[in-house]
Amino acid sequence: MTHLIQLHEFDGGIHPPExxxxxxxxxxxxxxxxxxxxxxxxxxxxxxxxxxxAVGDTVLKGQTIAQPHGYVSAPLHAxxxxxxxxxxxxxxxxxxxxxxxxxxxxxxRQDSWIEHQSLCAELGLDDCDDIPADALIARxxxxxxxxxxxxxxxxxxxxxxxxxxxxxxxxNGAECEPYITADDMLMRERAVGIIRGAQILLQIxxxxxxxxxVEDNKPEAIAALEAALLELHxxxxxxxxxxxxKYPSGGEKQLIQILTGKEVxxxxxxxxxxxVCQNVGTALAIAEAVDEGKPLIxxxxxxxxxxxxxxxxxxxLLGTPVSHLLKASGYQAPGKRKIFSNxxxxxxxxxxxxxxxxxxxxxxxxxxxxxxxxAPTNKELPANDIAMACIRCGMCADACPADLLPQQLYWFxxxxxxxxxxxxxxxxxxxxxxxxxxxxxxxPLVQYYRHSKGAIREERATYQKAEQARxxxxxxxxxxxxxxxxxxxxRKARAEAAAKAQEAKxxxxxxNSAADKASISTSTVQAATNSADLEKLQKQLTGAQAALxxxxxxxxxxxxxxxxxxxxxxxxxxLAKTQDKIKKIAIxxxxxxxxxxxxxxxxxxxxxxxxxxxERLKKKWDTAHARLETAxxxxxxxxxxxxxxxxxxTQGLEKQKARVEEAKAAYEAVxxxxxxxxxxxxxxxxxxKENANxxxxxxxxxxxxxVAKANERLEMAKAEGLDTVDALTKAHTKQLEKLxxxxxxxxxxxxx
Amino acid sequence: xxxxxxxxxxxxxxxxxxxxxxGFASVRFKVExxxxxxxxxxxxxxxxxxxxxYPGCKPYAEAIAGGEKINKCPPGGEGTIQSLADLLGVEPExxxxxxxxxxxxxxxxxxxxxxCIGCTKCIQACPVDAILGAAKQMxxxxxxxxxxxxxxxxxxxxxxxxxxxxxxxxxNWYWQAPKTGAALIxxxxxxxxSTLVAEEHV
Numbered sequence: 001m002t003h004l005i006q007l008h009e010f011d012g013g014i015h016p017p018e019x020x021x022x023x024x025x026x027x028x029x030x031x032x033x034x035x036x037x038x039x040x041x042x043x044x045x046x047x048x049x050x051x052x053x054a055v056g057d058t059v060l061k062g063q064t065i066a067q068p069h070g071y072v073s074a075p076l077h078a079x080x081x082x083x084x085x086x087x088x089x090x091x092x093x094x095x096x097x098x099x100x101x102x103x104x105x106x107x108x109r110q111d112s113w114i115e116h117q118s119l120c121a122e123l124g125l126d127d128c129d130d131i132p133a134d135a136l137i138a139r140x141x142x143x144x145x146x147x148x149x150x151x152x153x154x155x156x157x158x159x160x161x162x163x164x165x166x167x168x169x170x171x172n173g174a175e176c177e178p179y180i181t182a183d184d185m186l187m188r189e190r191a192v193g194i195i196r197g198a199q200i201l202l203q204i205x206x207x208x209x210x211x212x213x214v215e216d217n218k219p220e221a222i223a224a225l226e227a228a229l230l231e232l233h234x235x236x237x238x239x240x241x242x243x244x245x246k247y248p249s250g251g252e253k254q255l256i257q258i259l260t261g262k263e264v265x266x267x268x269x270x271x272x273x274x275x276v277c278q279n280v281g282t283a284l285a286i287a288e289a290v291d292e293g294k295p296l297i298x299x300x301x302x303x304x305x306x307x308x309x310x311x312x313x314x315x316x317l318l319g320t321p322v323s324h325l326l327k328a329s330g331y332q333a334p335g336k337r338k339i340f341s342n343x344x345x346x347x348x349x350x351x352x353x354x355x356x357x358x359x360x361x362x363x364x365x366x367x368x369x370x371x372x373x374x375a376p377t378n379k380e381l382p383a384n385d386i387a388m389a390c391i392r393c394g395m396c397a398d399a400c401p402a403d404l405l406p407q408q409l410y411w412f413x414x415x416x417x418x419x420x421x422x423x424x425x426x427x428x429x430x431x432x433x434x435x436x437x438x439x440x441x442x443x444p445l446v447q448y449y450r451h452s453k454g455a456i457r458e459e460r461a462t463y464q465k466a467e468q469a470r471x472x473x474x475x476x477x478x479x480x481x482x483x484x485x486x487x488x489x490x491r492k493a494r495a496e497a498a499a500k501a502q503e504a505k506x507x508x509x510x511x512n513s514a515a516d517k518a519s520i521s522t523s524t525v526q527a528a529t530n531s532a533d534l535e536k537l538q539k540q541l542t543g544a545q546a547a548l549x550x551x552x553x554x555x556x557x558x559x560x561x562x563x564x565x566x567x568x569x570x571x572x573x574x575l576a577k578t579q580d581k582i583k584k585i586a587i588x589x590x591x592x593x594x595x596x597x598x599x600x601x602x603x604x605x606x607x608x609x610x611x612x613x614x615e616r617l618k619k620k621w622d623t624a625h626a627r628l629e630t631a632x633x634x635x636x637x638x639x640x641x642x643x644x645x646x647x648x649x650t651q652g653l654e655k656q657k658a659r660v661e662e663a664k665a666a667y668e669a670v671x672x673x674x675x676x677x678x679x680x681x682x683x684x685x686x687x688x689k690e691n692a693n694x695x696x697x698x699x700x701x702x703x704x705x706x707v708a709k710a711n712e713r714l715e716m717a718k719a720e721g722l723d724t725v726d727a728l729t730k731a732h733t734k735q736l737e738k739l740x741x742x743x744x745x746x747x748x749x750x751x752x
Numbered sequence: 753x754x755x756x757x758x759x760x761x762x763x764x765x766x767x768x769x770x771x772x773x774x775g776f777a778s779v780r781f782k783v784e785x786x787x788x789x790x791x792x793x794x795x796x797x798x799x800x801x802x803x804x805x806y807p808g809c810k811p812y813a814e815a816i817a818g819g820e821k822i823n824k825c826p827p828g829g830e831g832t833i834q835s836l837a838d839l840l841g842v843e844p845e846x847x848x849x850x851x852x853x854x855x856x857x858x859x860x861x862x863x864x865x866x867x868c869i870g871c872t873k874c875i876q877a878c879p880v881d882a883i884l885g886a887a888k889q890m891x892x893x894x895x896x897x898x899x900x901x902x903x904x905x906x907x908x909x910x911x912x913x914x915x916x917x918x919x920x921x922x923x924n925w926y927w928q929a930p931k932t933g934a935a936l937i938x939x940x941x942x943x944x945x946s947t948l949v950a951e952e953h954v
Binding site: 042092094095096098100387413414444447448450451453454455457458461462465466467468469470472473474475476477 | 793796797798799800808809810879880881882897899920921922924925926927928929930
């Protein structure tokens, strides 16, 4: 029992001559095996499949030869066993007449199947109703099933309804387009398979009901389906609904409207209203895929038209060339008949007369969506190439099943006012061709719409690309700016670092120089302190010497004075003390002088690098000179005071003289090499002085010797108590006086 | 006399009130940026080719907003000029030939990779970063990103870059507009040379 279904109606539609009876006269036949099968990798909507076989590979029937590329795609299987003889670009059955990559298989005529089994057996389940929906969808995808009504949308994608809850499954058996009887014959002969497919679909979608819409011009198909329902005990879940014959009731949206009264929103999909619609051929393919493991490798195709002798339906392997099918159907090219020779050759149309397209050649393969090959005579289906002016009759608007305004769309399309055409819902046009069919001016309206749709899509793509280009350009500019900024920042940082380093250097240089200065100052301070020490020591020395002289006098006085005899020892102790003090002071002085010398040399070294410069040598010489002077002064003093340091001092004087000589020689060597006349003059002056000094010194030394001798003789005489003591004392005094005179001469000479 | 004073006072008060209102509105409803520039930029083809004399489409859009002529964009061609004219409410002008001619078919750059020496000059020239490669490595063009601006052709020292027309495949093919029906009105006008050529090709 079928449920009572309230049918609805869609606006518009036409009733063209059906021309279906010609091809329902006989059952479905299999054509002979062609010599080659051409399988384009892009037989479905979505991304082309990727070939997984190479030229020369042997393939079995049902073997996967191309894998889907991405989600919206479908695999491809070998329709028969054989060898891959080529993977190359071949003309594809598409309105564009373009070439596309195709896998060419040469059949080995063994037709040996690859191993295949039902999904139920593969999963090892006892109850085939337990197969999860995911596994079923995966099987459907693996078997390469794409919508067989004509669009070729991958079925697995369509069954993944996602967030939408499906309450109704609709199987489309309307087959409203004239001439085509492929679905009709399929329903008549394979109704059980179709109902089985419906069961599987219901299992996947978990829908409450299934409606199979069949036009009332196919009573045999309806009867077969009802019988199949009874056979499978599905009469309570699945309803075969007879709908009135009207073109285009087989359109998905129109069929949904007829059966449920729901309208699919503009730009939406049927799942949005809780409906999934599948072609009956697709349902059969699903049943075969799930229950037998057979992929989609063949389909039912109607070959009809007045040029065909054996009009009817064929179970065609995918990839079979159209020419082969036409030959099998007894196609007679009308051009061969004399009577038509002056006429245009007839067209071969793939699809029906309303929505099909003329093939550029018959060397094209049958693909998953090929439901009909129509080979009409020119009389039967005259080519329409004389479009007349639109008379604004409005018949197209009456015929439009999508409630559009074809006339307005035509004007906009013709004037390339694409935005206006879009505003008039051009994209809701299903390209059924009803408007063109009713047009009294025979304007190819659908072709205008197709062109406009393509142009709008292209415009969108261009805009998309422009947006992309703009984004990339802006990203590039931003990147360049960032890089520039980074570079600038780096440069700035470097410059700053350099400036800092410079500053640090500068500040370090002052500190260094300050440090230098400090060191110099310390050294000078040291020198100063040294010199101060020296002065102090000198003073002490002079003081001590004075004290010594006084003590000596006192001692002599005490020795001479018997009253003070007890004080002699005291005086002698004091004298010794004073002498010790003087010695100590002298040692300290020597140390201080040494320190001063080193500090001055240090200062000199830090001041000037070259120790052999004439100035330095000059200085050296001068200092040596100064020392010589002081040495000779002290000697004089010592001699005057008759100290026992005379000899020491004399030795020092000798040393000093030698140093002066050395310094002089060095200076002269340098100054003579520099040939500085002034320096030379100075040196000659100095030389003269030096000579004079030398002379005097020699005389002093000789005199000193004499003094010493006289002193010895005096001492001896005194010790022996000789009467020559007086004479000797006189002589000694004379000698001393002479020495003093010589030294007096030396001192001014040295000072000069 | 008092009438005049009243009138002057009333008018002054009104002027002040409306002035304050306008001042407030200009602050409250201030529009950031120049929206017309973005609109113009949307119309331009974004090839960033610089044929207009500006360093990119946005600068040209800014220049147009500032009064520059709208006919300096060869990649956009007549279509862009028409769109700009519609947008700005000015008369469309023919494309300024000084800046180049509109391409008959869109092209993309193609590097003959055997000849590429890896100098990276084209990479630096590409305004949309559509060329991939590194120094001393072969370069190649990302076809989907190439705008066909020709800017990479000039810098190539070995002339290994070709501008090849974008091929038609099933992704970008679409139906051609049907030919308008046969001339139904008989005419004695001589067909122009271009029509004859077109007919020969048909």
